Amino acid sequence: MELRIKQRVFSWTDTYDVYDEFGEPCYYVQAEFFTFGHQIHVFDKRSGQEVGSIHQRLFRFLPEFEIVVGGRSMGTIRKELSFFTPRYFVDYRGWQVQGDFLGWDYQVYQGERPVMTVSKELFHWGDTYVLRYNDIRDEIPGLLLVIAIDAANCGKD
Template sequence: MTEFFIQEKQLSSVTRTIVKDSKGVPLYLMVGHWGRKGNVLSLYAMDGQIVAYIKQASVILGRKFEIYQDHTKVGVLHKIFHWPGDFYYIQQLHWAVYGDIYNHQYKINHFNQPVMTMDKATLLTGDYYALDVTDPADAPVCICVAAVMDYWLYNRNKRREKETALEITFSQN
């Protein structure tokens, strides 16, 4: 397994995100933004070559994200259900993504074979997401999937904050 580390709360934000190895060496740079159909988040190797990207394909009737590796579409990630745990699927790769999205603890499996696990890690330099990827060739796509999971989590939290603020406003009137 190969480990990758991403600074917590930087994965799907509008800022640049650096993906490092276990020694702290930068391996990838992720840039772009989300929110509207057609928006793209791109993953570059440190030599400047694009290795993968995610394109937001749909915002109505369930968000879908197209995943590309080496400029070839490898799959579409979409949510299947989220009770009692989150479950997502990439049909073209036969990858199931499941786990506890709220705590950034989830797995990707290809049938019963592990592809990636994600958890939180605290290092001397801060809090990180730790991705353990079975095959390093899958790392760019796994990092893209992790970015989508992060996006869904923080978008879900923003919606909850708005709903709570509305409830408080109505209850005060």
């Protein structure tokens, strides 16, 4: 299974449209405009209901994000100090993230089980990420993880 995450270029906030493997819109991502740090919400395109959110924890040396689903904290993602390539500590569903974050080519594992791969498509107007996964239960958590890592990579002005 696959999700294609496309960033809207001309937007005041971080905004993404998310498409399924058939090119049908399935989610949209909208960041709040007047906030300190990132406050990002993910909505089901069909129902309009929020399926999860990402909240940046303030007053940290490096970016740290809390992932919330159904009003409950599901885990955190923290950028770690690294000199050459970005690294992340993931306390979320028992997942480990490995790969090239600068090149947006990484894999997510739960123990030895591969959960998903994430890659960035080149030569698009705006960022486009492809999330490939095998289990439908990993779809929304995976989408939230990708958006949180993108927020950590980009920072907030």
